[in-house]
Amino acid sequence: MTREPFDAVDVIRTKRDRxxxxxxQVDWVVDAYTRGAVDQEQMAALAMAILLNGMSRPEVARWTAAMIASGERMDFSGLSRPTTDKHSTxxxxxKxxxxxxxxxxxxxxxxxxxxxxxxxxxxxxxDKLESIPGWRASLTGDELMAQLEDVGAVICAAGAGLAPADKKLYALRDVTGTVESVPLIASSIMSKKIAEGTGALVLDVKVGSGAFMKDLDTARELARTMVDLGTDAGVRTVALLTDMATPLGRAAGNALEVRESLDVLAGSGPEDVVxxxxxLAVEMLAGAGRPTPxxxxxxxxxxxxAMDVWRRMIAAQGGDPDAPLxxxxxxxxxxxxxxGVLGALDAYAVGVAAWRLGAGRSRREDPxxxxxxxxxxxxxxxxxxAGQPLLTLHTDTPExxxxxxxxxxxxxxVGDEAAAGRGPLLLDRVG
Known part of the structure; x- marks a missing residue:
């Protein structure tokens, strides 16, 4: 049996003692956890120590690099087009x-x-795109590259080979109360995005009741951490902090959101979504070296x-862009x-309602x-x-x-006074 160069308990104590x-240590503990030499209980203790005591910028960068090194990296250098990507928290x-x-x-x-x-x-x-008849989320590497070269856009599932350490650690964090750690959120997101190999990245960091980050200061800390990680890895990275106190657009749910997205692609749709x-498109194009007014x-x-590309993208992945949703x-x-005047509409409550109606899942395997x-x-x-519909609930199961x-x-x-309505959608820019 090969002797490990470190003891997991010593690594936990180091972070426990601030x-x-x-x-x-970082390289070893991420690798050892991925291959099972560090137990779930030990990594849970380390994750809690990280949540409570934080990480320095060099620590987060090394942790992210170790997560990337646990799997494969994609390479888009053979494409004739520059690459850019977006991630929302x-x-x-x-949609x-x-x-x-x-x-x-x-x-x-x-x-x-x-x-x-x-x-x-x-x-x-x-889940939203799978409401389109025939559309498939899983592509081979060759299919992905061919579609990027031909159509220019792919929305698909990430392969299992990208940052497998993150997949294992994320599942652990979900059941140990450590999801909210800024270093662990940042390294989770950025390990996958850096391994993905895109040249530029725009982050949409949500702030408010319907988001992971409830307050602006914490969201700004997360945005800065992720921008630094991307920049250090050679990816042109910026972050927009955007409001999530109120739902985006006028629909929450899979086919409902696809329908609204089609309105946007047709030149209409809710103004906040547009x-x-x-x-985000302006930032992505600038990052890719194609600045556009x-x-x-x-x-x-x-x-x-944009609608033409949408139709080609959906068809390339087996979907019927003309099929009824x-x-x-x-x-x-x-x-x-x-x-009166609608004064507030809480995003979190709307999200929970949509989830309870069947639009979401409690466990990853749920339909x-x-x-x-x-x-x-x-x-x-x-x-x-009075009596006007504010919301319409949709479900196949009326119970x-x-x-x-x-x-x-x-x-x-609903109040008597004219309310200010929604505040600004774009709250800050980091990068």
Whole structure:
């Protein structure tokens, strides 16, 4: 039996006592955990010590590098187009990837958007796209490269070979109360994105009730940590901090969000979704060395260029871009109890309601309903009248309505005074 160069307990004690891990300690503990030489209980203790005591910038950088080294790296240098990517920390109604990838690709830039599935109150991009008949999330490496060269945009599942240490550690953090650690969130996201091999990266760090980061200071710390990690690894990285106190757009749920994304690609759609899509596209194009004025980016949504790429992207992955999207079998309205101005609509509550209606999952293996979700008829600042539908709940299983409505108790308010409505969508830029 090969003798290990370090003892896991000594590594745990180092971080427990607020001391800095050496490069060799970091390299060893990530590798040893991945191959099973460090027990789950020991890594759980180390993760909690990291959550409580933090990590220095060199420690986080080394931890991220060790996670990357646990698997393979992708290489897009053979493409004729520059590459750029976007990552969102997750929110409610956050369908931005769907119109964004084809929009950016319409300017001659390749967008390898490796995405995930939803868990809890935040939706997953792959779940949304799987509501399109025939569309498939899994591509081989050769299929991915060919589609990037031909179409310019791919939205697909990440292969198991990218940062396997992260996959194992993420599952552990999820059941040990250590998800919220900024160093571990940053290294989890950035290990996968750096291993993915994109030349430029734009981060959408959500802030508010519907996001992981509830306050601006913590979100800014996470954004700065991730931007530093990307920059140190040679990836041109910037982060936008964006509001997630209110759901994005007017739909939360899989097919509902695809339908809204198609509106955006057709030159209409909710203005907040359009605003964020355009802002991220401008940053992605600049990072890829193709700076483009905002007005021209917006024009590509209205003149069919982005829609053309969308249709080719969906068809290339087996989907039928003309097929009708699934519709839930049952609907129920939530109405205003008085006339006035909608003062608030809590993103987290809407996300939980959509999840309870069947749009999300509690465990990774749970199925989702394509047509389930919440449709919003009013946003903060809008005038409403008594009895007017504020929300419509969609599900195939009507016994879910009561629990979804319970999630919305206290989630919205109607007042007499004209409210300020939603604050700015773009809160800050880091990078």
């Amino acid at each position: 001391r800095e891990l050496t490069d060799d 997750g929110g409610v109604g956050d 931005i990837t769907l119109p964004l990838a084809p929009l950016v690709a319409s300017f001659g830039v390749a967008v390898p958007q490796l995405s995930g599935r939803g868990l809890g109150h935040t939706g997953g991009t792959l 605003e964020l899509t355009v802002a 905002e007005a021209e980016v917006r024009a590509a949504l209205g003149d069919g260029r 699934p519709v839930a079998a049952h609907r129920q309205d939530v109405v205003a109890d008085r006339s 989702v309903q394509a047509g389930a979700g919440v449709e919003l008829h009013a946003k903060p600042g809008d005038e409403v009248t 879910r309505f009561d629990r979804a409505r319970a999630a919305l108790d206290g989630a919205w308010s």
